[in-house]
Amino acid sequence: MSATIRDVAERAGVGLATVSRVVNNSPLVSPATRQRVLNVIAELRYTPHQAARSLSLGKTLTVTTIAPFFTRPSVVERLRGVEANLADSGYQLIVCNVETVERRDICLRDLPRKERSDGVLIISLAPHPEEVTALQQPGVAVVLIDTYVAGMTCVFIDDQQGGYIATRHLLDLGHERIAYISDPLTDPFNFTSSRDRYAGYRQALTDAGMPFCESYHRSGMHGRYEARRLATELLSLDRAPTAIFAASDTQALGVLEAAHDIHLRVPDDLSVIGYDDIEIAEYLGLTTIRQPLFETGARGVELLLERLGNLDTDPVSERMPVELVIRRTTAAPRKLSSDAERR
Amino acid sequence: MSATIRDVAERAGVGLATVSRVVNNSPLVSPATRQRVLNVIAELRYTPHQAARSLSLGKTLTVTTIAPFFTRPSVVERLRGVEANLADSGYQLIVCNVETVERRDICLRDLPRKERSDGVLIISLAPHPEEVTALQQPGVAVVLIDTYVAGMTCVFIDDQQGGYIATRHLLDLGHERIAYISDPLTDPFNFTSSRDRYAGYRQALTDAGMPFCESYHRSGMHGRYEARRLATELLSLDRAPTAIFAASDTQALGVLEAAHDIHLRVPDDLSVIGYDDIEIAEYLGLTTIRQPLFETGARGVELLLERLGNLDTDPVSERMPVELVIRRTTAAPRKLSSDAERR
DNA sequence: CTGTTAGCGCATTCAC
DNA sequence: GTGAATGCGCTAACAG
Numbered sequence: 001m002s003a004t005i006r007d008v009a010e011r012a013g014v015g016l017a018t019v020s021r022v023v024n025n026s027p028l029v030s031p032a033t034r035q036r037v038l039n040v041i042a043e044l045r046y047t048p049h050q051a052a053r054s055l056s057l058g059k060t061l062t063v064t065t066i067a068p069f070f071t072r073p074s075v076v077e078r079l080r081g082v083e084a085n086l087a088d089s090g091y092q093l094i095v096c097n098v099e100t101v102e103r104r105d106i107c108l109r110d111l112p113r114k115e116r117s118d119g120v121l122i123i124s125l126a127p128h129p130e131e132v133t134a135l136q137q138p139g140v141a142v143v144l145i146d147t148y149v150a151g152m153t154c155v156f157i158d159d160q161q162g163g164y165i166a167t168r169h170l171l172d173l174g175h176e177r178i179a180y181i182s183d184p185l186t187d188p189f190n191f192t193s194s195r196d197r198y199a200g201y202r203q204a205l206t207d208a209g210m211p212f213c214e215s216y217h218r219s220g221m222h223g224r225y226e227a228r229r230l231a232t233e234l235l236s237l238d239r240a241p242t243a244i245f246a247a248s249d250t251q252a253l254g255v256l257e258a259a260h261d262i263h264l265r266v267p268d269d270l271s272v273i274g275y276d277d278i279e280i281a282e283y284l285g286l287t288t289i290r291q292p293l294f295e296t297g298a299r300g301v302e303l304l305l306e307r308l309g310n311l312d313t314d315p316v317s318e319r320m321p322v323e324l325v326i327r328r329t330t331a332a333p334r335k336l337s338s339d340a341e342r343r
Numbered sequence: 344m345s346a347t348i349r350d351v352a353e354r355a356g357v358g359l360a361t362v363s364r365v366v367n368n369s370p371l372v373s374p375a376t377r378q379r380v381l382n383v384i385a386e387l388r389y390t391p392h393q394a395a396r397s398l399s400l401g402k403t404l405t406v407t408t409i410a411p412f413f414t415r416p417s418v419v420e421r422l423r424g425v426e427a428n429l430a431d432s433g434y435q436l437i438v439c440n441v442e443t444v445e446r447r448d449i450c451l452r453d454l455p456r457k458e459r460s461d462g463v464l465i466i467s468l469a470p471h472p473e474e475v476t477a478l479q480q481p482g483v484a485v486v487l488i489d490t491y492v493a494g495m496t497c498v499f500i501d502d503q504q505g506g507y508i509a510t511r512h513l514l515d516l517g518h519e520r521i522a523y524i525s526d527p528l529t530d531p532f533n534f535t536s537s538r539d540r541y542a543g544y545r546q547a548l549t550d551a552g553m554p555f556c557e558s559y560h561r562s563g564m565h566g567r568y569e570a571r572r573l574a575t576e577l578l579s580l581d582r583a584p585t586a587i588f589a590a591s592d593t594q595a596l597g598v599l600e601a602a603h604d605i606h607l608r609v610p611d612d613l614s615v616i617g618y619d620d621i622e623i624a625e626y627l628g629l630t631t632i633r634q635p636l637f638e639t640g641a642r643g644v645e646l647l648l649e650r651l652g653n654l655d656t657d658p659v660s661e662r663m664p665v666e667l668v669i670r671r672t673t674a675a676p677r678k679l680s681s682d683a684e685r686r
Numbered sequence: 687c688t689g690t691t692a693g694c695g696c697a698t699t700c701a702c
Numbered sequence: 703g704t705g706a707a708t709g710c711g712c713t714a715a716c717a718g
Contacts, residue, residue: 002457002482004711015689020713028687049458051397052711055694060394070423071622080413083440092437097426114345115392115695139345224626253626279414280623283567283596347695358705363697373703395695398710458711 003044012040023048050092060118063304064094066107067123068189072222073250073278074293078123078145081297089305091118098125101188114139119304121145123297126190127152141307145300147192153307153315155300159193162289162322163200166245166273169287169324171208173332175243175271178205179216179234181227181255182247194219194247197275201245216241227254228261235262235270242270242333249274249281249288256284256329267331277325285328292320346387355383366391393435403461406647407437409450410466411532415565416593416621417636421466421488424640432648434461441468444531457482462647464488466640469533470495484650488643490535496650496658498643502536505632505665506543509588509616512630512667514551517675518586518614521548522559522577524570524598525590537562537590540618544588559584570597571604578605578613585613585676592617592624592631599627599672610674620668628671635663 008019014033021029022037029037040046054060065082067075079095086093096111098104108131112120119141126147127135135142135152144154170178180201182194198217205212215237218230227246234241235258246252252274256266264270274281277290299318307313348366352359357376364372365380372380383389397403408425410418422438429436439454441447451474455463462484469490470478478485478495487497513521523544525537541560548555558580561573570589577584578601589595595617599609607613617624620633642661650656 005713006711009689016712017690017714018688021688024713030687033688047453047456047458049398049711051394051403052694053713054394055392055398055696055710056712056714058694058713070426071419076413076419080440083413083438087440087446093439094435095426095438096436097423097430103430110390113390115390257626283600348697349695352705359696360698360705361703364704367697371703376703392695395710396697398694398712399696399698401710 003046004049005046008037008040008044008046011044012037060114060116061091062094062117063091063119063121063301064096064111064117065121065123066096066098066111066125068098068104068125068191069222070097070099073280074248074276074291075123077278077293078297078300081294081299082121082145082301083297084294085298085301085305089301091305091308098189104189109134112140112142119143119308121297121300121304122147124191124193126192128190138312141304143300143304143307145296148317148319151315152317153303154317155296155303156317156319157193157291157296158319158322159196160200160203162275162291163197163245164204165200165322165324166197166275166289167201167204168208169326169330170243170245170271170273171204171210173243173271173330175241175333176210177213177216177239177241177243177333178210179218179241179244180247181230181234181244181251182217182219183222184219197245197247222248222251224250224254224257227251228257229254231255231258232261235259235264243330244270244272246272246274249276249278249286252286252288252329253280253284256286266329268334271330271333273330281325282327287327287330288325290323290325296320346389347392348389351380351383351387351389354387355380403457403459404434405437405460406434406462406464406644407439407454407460408464408466409439409441409454409468411441411447411468411534412565413440413442416623417591417619417634418466420621420636421640421643424637424642425464425488425644426640427637428641428644428648432644434648434651441532447532452477455483455485462486462651464640464643464647465490467534467536469535471533481655484647486643486647486650488639491660491662494658495660496646497660498639498646499660499662500536500634500639501662501665502539503543503546505618505634506540506588507547508543508665508667509540509618509632510544510547511551512669512673513586513588513614513616514547514553516586516614516673519553519676520556520559520582520584521553521586521588522561522584523588523590524573524577524594525560525562526565527562540588540590565591565594567593567597567600570594571600572597574598574601575604578602578607586673587613587615589615589617592619592621592629595629595631595672596623596627599629609672611677614673614676616673624668625670630670630673631668633666633668639663 005019009016124146148154148156185195220226244255255272259270274288277288281288348362351362467489491497491499528538563569587598598615602613617629617631620631624631
């Protein structure tokens, strides 16, 4: 059995409280006894028992992160931001991966409870209205990452702006047939990014006086294969698009594959722009919208830690900027170039 | 304040123990009272307090995973395997990311203690001999993933075999100048994979009666950029290699970049083989050695869960197989082709 | 400055 | 079947 605070106290010839004070760096201990206790602690390899500590403190000393689809590079990057800022806070990080809707609902309902965790970070999953009221119960601090919900503390991305910028970039290059490939706009997980980026896409089209063509928007399950399929459909349309905006870099890869399949050259025959700027994007020269992934995680933790201090602070929400990164998969459409030459 | 077991007991007009029995599915409760208690539990939204539970049980109900470099795709995939198998076990998953040697040492020393966690999974970090004896202290179950240490329970990859197969594949294609790019063979984290794969590489060369050329082995910090630099060095050698075996797919990407930089065509001018078979490998058509990443994590948890049951089982170790995946970055060397033509 | 005491919420002997 | 009592290891009042 490992040493308890009592063992240390006896061996050092002091009371329990003194040991506790030493462990918790209380200044109310004379240097002499402190040193003596410290020696015994080292000797016995004493470590405070986490559970006992939390029970006594009334805090779990734990932060839970609920995230969908671990594998998605964007989620990993956010998680890394979370971990980085939590490592030295004294809080342990509990992670919970959500890959089904059932799990999503269970996690959102059961995990944010003060008996389980002092704070909860929810990544990319927007709580439904009923869930929001449950989440606002006092006791647990909740911070939403990559999602905006009025009345809750969130660190989110201006995805509408991102969609706008992406589309605008294509428009500026002279494209007139711009398609958008994304996850389903409404899904049971309640992801919001595809939806917001879509709104930006539509807005940019409108602002440019460009008509929106229903058949230029395709959506399907997230992932490269599905995106490839959707892009193939798009590219075999009568008036095939000359540019495709994919709601994520992963999906943009699928688009590139589809183009390759039918021997279209990128960017000569087809422009492709992604979203996220994951690591491989640079390698592939993919034009994309960069969003601060790591930073959202890191900032989310900061806000959570603040709230952990005093729970009754007003919710704040912070919007993080996106940025267009132009690389080698976008260019002026061929038709336009020839038009230009003709003049 | 949230409801405690006492609140439930009072409201249901029963004793504390009865509520506890209901919560823990003890059969020693009459159906009638059970139902009554269940109703009150639902009504009060009662959830057992984790910390109190563990304190009383003498178990933390927690499993800790220590993993280096969250970002590495291989680590993420293993973690996913861990999470998948732990989700329904009733244990919470605490994750700890290690990005510096100091953290590595601290984590390995402080986390595997029964006061903190019932079980620990250590991914890709080989404990040093002193650390091993500490890890074998009773109380915590420890399972090593992607690492083999005699006397401990491990799920590991036959990396020497992997290195052998990779090199052998190149040899079979007719290559005679085969280089190897990897992490440093010995590093303070004590990663073993680069070392083992190197051993396999050397062995394959020897078995083929091929001399080993010191300058064909380059090592440097893990990552694409460094690998690109190393490959560039290699390719500007007088007798440049015709094939490069990279110790990871990520590094193989760097090699591909280096080749591209100097307009070498792959696989015509240079063959490249990676290791891991991460998702992007398929997209790029990278020939590689596939290792069961997800599975090692998943299997590691299974073994841990078993050990959690009875701690004094003998350590077991399981070796997982690797597999050559031939795609489009390896081919016979040009020189040989022309030799063949000449005949 | 330091020791003593009383819970924190729950599982678990024991009696009934 | 069920309830009352005990202790898990620690922190925070409190008294000295």
